[in-house]
Amino acid sequence: MGKNRMTSQRLKILEYLRSVKTHPTAEMVYKAVSRDLPAITLATVYRNLNLLAEQGQILRFEIGKEYRFDGDTCCHQHFVCTKCGKLIDIFNKKLSEQAMKSVDSEEFFPKSVRIIFYGTCKKCKKKGE
Amino acid sequence: MGKNRMTSQRLKILEYLRSVKTHPTAEMVYKAVSRDLPAITLATVYRNLNLLAEQGQILRFEIGKEYRFDGDTCCHQHFVCTKCGKLIDIFNKKLSEQAMKSVDSEEFFPKSVRIIFYGTCKKCKKKGE
DNA sequence: CTTGCTGCAAAGGTTTTGCATTGTT
DNA sequence: AACAATGCAAAACCTTTGCAGCAAG
Numbered sequence: 001m002g003k004n005r006m007t008s009q010r011l012k013i014l015e016y017l018r019s020v021k022t023h024p025t026a027e028m029v030y031k032a033v034s035r036d037l038p039a040i041t042l043a044t045v046y047r048n049l050n051l052l053a054e055q056g057q058i059l060r061f062e063i064g065k066e067y068r069f070d071g072d073t074c075c076h077q078h079f080v081c082t083k084c085g086k087l088i089d090i091f092n093k094k095l096s097e098q099a100m101k102s103v104d105s106e107e108f109f110p111k112s113v114r115i116i117f118y119g120t121c122k123k124c125k126k127k128g129e
Numbered sequence: 130m131g132k133n134r135m136t137s138q139r140l141k142i143l144e145y146l147r148s149v150k151t152h153p154t155a156e157m158v159y160k161a162v163s164r165d166l167p168a169i170t171l172a173t174v175y176r177n178l179n180l181l182a183e184q185g186q187i188l189r190f191e192i193g194k195e196y197r198f199d200g201d202t203c204c205h206q207h208f209v210c211t212k213c214g215k216l217i218d219i220f221n222k223k224l225s226e227q228a229m230k231s232v233d234s235e236e237f238f239p240k241s242v243r244i245i246f247y248g249t250c251k252k253c254k255k256k257g258e
Numbered sequence: 259c260t261t262g263c264t265g266c267a268a269a270g271g272t273t274t275t276g277c278a279t280t281g282t283t
Numbered sequence: 284a285a286c287a288a289t290g291c292a293a294a295a296c297c298t299t300t301g302c303a304g305c306a307a308g
Contacts, residue, residue, distance in 0.1 A: 003286090004287080005286095005287055005288065006282080007281080007282075007287090010288085025272090026273080027272085039289090039290075040290085041289075041290050042272095042273090043274075043275085043289080043291080043292095044288080044289055044290070046272090046273060047274085047288080047289085050274095062192075062194060063191075064191070065194075065196075065272080066271090066272065067194070067272085067273080077232075079237050079239070088237075090232055090237070092231060092232070098227070099228070099244060099246075100246070102221060102224050103206075103219055103221070103246055107251050108208050108219070108249075108250065108251070109249040109254055110208070110246040110248035111211070111248040111249070112247045113244060113245070113246050114245045114246075115228060115244050116243045117228075117229070117232055117237065117241070117242050117243075118240055118243070119237060119238045119240040119241070120237075120240070121236075121237065122235065122237070125238055132262075132308095133262080133263095134261090134262055134263065134306085134308070135307080136263060136264080136306080136307075138263080138264075139263085155298080168264090168265075169264085170264075170265050170266070171297095171298090172264085172266080172267095172298085172299080173263080173264060175297090175298060175299070176263080176299090177263095194272085194273080194296085195296090195297065195298095196298085
């Protein structure tokens with residue numbers, strides 16, 4: 001703990017994640033970062049993503065059997081369109097806070113909530129009609 | 130649709146899931162069901178779990194890279210203890226309904242919500258002190 | 259009988275790991 | 284100089300799939 005070295009690979013990965021509003025997979029991060037660091041490997045990307053997630057610098061969560069990473073650690077929710085698979089951010093801080101409050105008790109001591117909605121997005125809804 | 134055959138394997142799997150309050154992995158279901166059906170294979174377990182989930186007879190969700198299955202399809206939330214890894218049910222129908230309502234709009238058409246809390250459970254909290 | 263389901267084995271895709279080397283501190 | 288981090292390749296892991304035989308309707 002606290003004895004991490006800031007390598008060019010780690011920095012690039014972190015910068016990349018903070019620069020995009022998408023929720024890339026490890027593979028996507030790898031491809032993006034490869035443009036600047038052609039020698040980087042997928043293994044390194046995984047190792048860094050996992051480390052950053054452990055430290056709470058980024059978010060890691062699972063959508064349908066693969067990890068997605070998110071540079072925005074501020075509490076927000078996600079919407080998954082089950083038609084097109086798109087993952088969309090929803091910013092409703094109150095909702096997360098409200099949820100946290102509702103379970104905080106002598107039984108549970110929540111540190112974070114993950115709220116994911118599944119349904120249809122605007123675009124797919126239109127197509128379906 | 131509607132042309133499924135109720136095989137002994139499928140029945141056993143469904144019965145098992147409904148009989149437990151845990152959230153077993155496919156592997157765990159396989160082991161449990163194997164006691165009565167020694168010839169069953171993991172592949173069959175997966176096929177049935179996926180089919181049942183598609184039909185909405187059970188729930189399927191991801192916790193840390195593996196699928197978990199839940200025989201209780203009624204809307205409830207989950208609490209994951211990050212210390213011991215335990216997965217606990219929380220029954221707060223209102224919370225889910227509230228969440229759904231808050232995003233339902235011209236933009237999003239949610240069909241379901243998944244709310245997972247991460248934190249410390251009572252037992253681990255005690256140990257930590 | 260029909261054809262959906264099974265067991266078996268093999269393949270698939272994502273993530274992790276061992277090891278020698280490199281590069282931060 | 285130490286040792287954390289990397290690249291490479293192989294392994295590990297969970298899940299899916301093709302196919303021939305079986306069995307539910």
